[in-house]
Amino acid sequence: VQNIKLTLEYDGTHFCGxxxxxxxxxxxxxxxxxIKQITGEETNIIGSGRTDSGVHAKEQxxxxxxxxxxxxxxxxxxxxxxLPKDVRILAAETVADNFNARFDAIKREYHYxxxxxxxxxxxxxxxxxxxNLDVPKMRQAAQYxxxxxxxxxxxxxxxxxxxxICSVEYLDWQEKDHFIMLKIISNRFLHNMVRIIVxxxxxxxxxxxxxxxxxxxxxxxxxxxxxxxxxxxxxxxxKVYY
Amino acid sequence: VQNIKLTLEYDGTHFCGxxxxxxxxxxxxxxxxxIKQITGEETNIIGSGRTDSGVHAKEQxxxxxxxxxxxxxxxxxxxxxxLPKDVRILAAETVADNFNARFDAIKREYHYxxxxxxxxxxxxxxxxxxxNLDVPKMRQAAQYxxxxxxxxxxxxxxxxxxxxICSVEYLDWQEKDHFIMLKIISNRFLHNMVRIIVxxxxxxxxxxxxxxxxxxxxxxxxxxxxxxxxxxxxxxxxKVYY
Numbered sequence: 374v375q376n377i378k379l380t381l382e383y384d385g386t387h388f389c390g391x392x393x394x395x396x397x398x399x400x401x402x403x404x405x406x407x408i409k410q411i412t413g414e415e416t417n418i419i420g421s422g423r424t425d426s427g428v429h430a431k432e433q434x435x436x437x438x439x440x441x442x443x444x445x446x447x448x449x450x451x452x453x454x455x456l457p458k459d460v461r462i463l464a465a466e467t468v469a470d471n472f473n474a475r476f477d478a479i480k481r482e483y484h485y486x487x488x489x490x491x492x493x494x495x496x497x498x499x500x501x502x503x504x505n506l507d508v509p510k511m512r513q514a515a516q517y518x519x520x521x522x523x524x525x526x527x528x529x530x531x532x533x534x535x536x537x538i539c540s541v542e543y544l545d546w547q548e549k550d551h552f553i554m555l556k557i558i559s560n561r562f563l564h565n566m567v568r569i570i571v572x573x574x575x576x577x578x579x580x581x582x583x584x585x586x587x588x589x590x591x592x593x594x595x596x597x598x599x600x601x602x603x604x605x606x607x608x609x610x611x612k613v614y615y
Numbered sequence: 616v617q618n619i620k621l622t623l624e625y626d627g628t629h630f631c632g633x634x635x636x637x638x639x640x641x642x643x644x645x646x647x648x649x650i651k652q653i654t655g656e657e658t659n660i661i662g663s664g665r666t667d668s669g670v671h672a673k674e675q676x677x678x679x680x681x682x683x684x685x686x687x688x689x690x691x692x693x694x695x696x697x698l699p700k701d702v703r704i705l706a707a708e709t710v711a712d713n714f715n716a717r718f719d720a721i722k723r724e725y726h727y728x729x730x731x732x733x734x735x736x737x738x739x740x741x742x743x744x745x746x747n748l749d750v751p752k753m754r755q756a757a758q759y760x761x762x763x764x765x766x767x768x769x770x771x772x773x774x775x776x777x778x779x780i781c782s783v784e785y786l787d788w789q790e791k792d793h794f795i796m797l798k799i800i801s802n803r804f805l806h807n808m809v810r811i812i813v814x815x816x817x818x819x820x821x822x823x824x825x826x827x828x829x830x831x832x833x834x835x836x837x838x839x840x841x842x843x844x845x846x847x848x849x850x851x852x853x854k855v856y857y
């Protein structure tokens with residue numbers, strides 16, 4: 374038995390997210406079907422984590438056990454021959470039997486991209502924000518979220534988790550051309566966490582709240598105090614760290 | 616009567632090019648329909664030039680005459696409210712009565728983008744080239760096309776033009792991340808000219824022909840000597856100069 378680690382890229386536009394669903398098109402579903410086609414096996418594919426409908430990934434990581442005699446390089450080529458163009462296997466390698474793409478991941482990096490104008494090109498990959506944004510204030514506000522905090526206010530209500538503590542290692546805005554991008558690295562992410570953080574920091578950028586108010590929102594531990602959940606299409610899983 | 620100059624951006628993926636066609640979705644067709652909706656007029660829209668099916672534009676320019684009393688800024692807002700998301704009006708302004716978007720253009724700039732890996736994200740905007748390319752050799756080869764030349768070898772056969780002379784002011788390759796991009800500025804472009812130039816320079820990059828051979832292809836004035844026409848999706852009209 375080989376334990377195969379896959380690094381994959383996908384354009385989330387036409388996927389109902391990562392996780393296998395009985396009737397919707399998902400990345401895990403396409404992958405499971407393609408693996409069955411080349412190995413004849415029903416595999417249990419473990420992803421580093423789910424991504425929601427419309428969210429993209431530059432380097433998602435997954436693993437699965439297989440009895441195939443194909444080498445990792447052949448598996449990569451065969452899968453790319455079968456998979457639709459919006460999922461691409463970037464790398465396939467044999468890893469230790471006990472490697473688990475989900476539980477061994479120590480941190481993840483996401484980017485959220487905002488366009489400052491209503492651009493026709495690439496609009497699947499950013500959210501157009503019509504308001505003038507004060508980026509220095511948004512950077513200042515972001516600093517309150519750095520470190521170990523209870524992010525319950527920044528988690529979609531009704532999420533089934535034991536606790537809301539995340540350790541945010543990096544969180545900052547970068548400006549490039551007509552884009553404003555949030556880069557965030559954390560040990561874990563709660564449901565819609567990045568999209569709610571962006572929706573809240575936007576309030577700071579528009580001058581509706583002061584940066585210090587972010588601390589108050591954290592303290593409340595109540596989703597109602599944070600901003601709206603911004604659209605999925607601006608979000609991209611950049612890297613999973615092991 | 617006002618003469619309105621429009622600067623517009625479009626994602627060519629789902630358009631059968633710029634030019635109005637009776638049954639296909641085109642940029643000019645969408646624009647004509649939207650203008651009719653806000654002014655009630657059947658307008659003759661003059662574009663700086665056609666773009667083919669699948670080709671994108673960051674700053675296409677067009678003009679039309681109208682009796683509307685709406686101001687340019689209102690026209691822009693109204694059109695963006697009606698037009699589909701893959702065409703956006705970036706600017707609308709009143710210009711001199713004799714301004715003609717096609718005949719007054721003195722040069723155009725196009726970019727052609729190649730990806731060096733089979734990326735899932737943004738694949739509407741580049742062509743993936745599977746071969747290793749020697750970019751310094753491709754840059755050397757590009758220099759033979761600079762200046763005033765007869766580009767008949769780089770024009771799709773059967774094109775209905777009086778002559779094939781173009782004055783290429785700038786032509787070079789740029790590398791950035793995993794992209795290799797051709798930037799070209801010329802007073803005019805023949806049908807498929809950029810896509811045939813790229814297809815030919817690729818031969819140099821793959822080591823199939825030497826850079827000097829580009830001079831021979833020019834001299835032949837025969838399409839058969841140049842390379843293949845690379846896919847439309849990597850091509851983007853960047854700017855029209857007046």
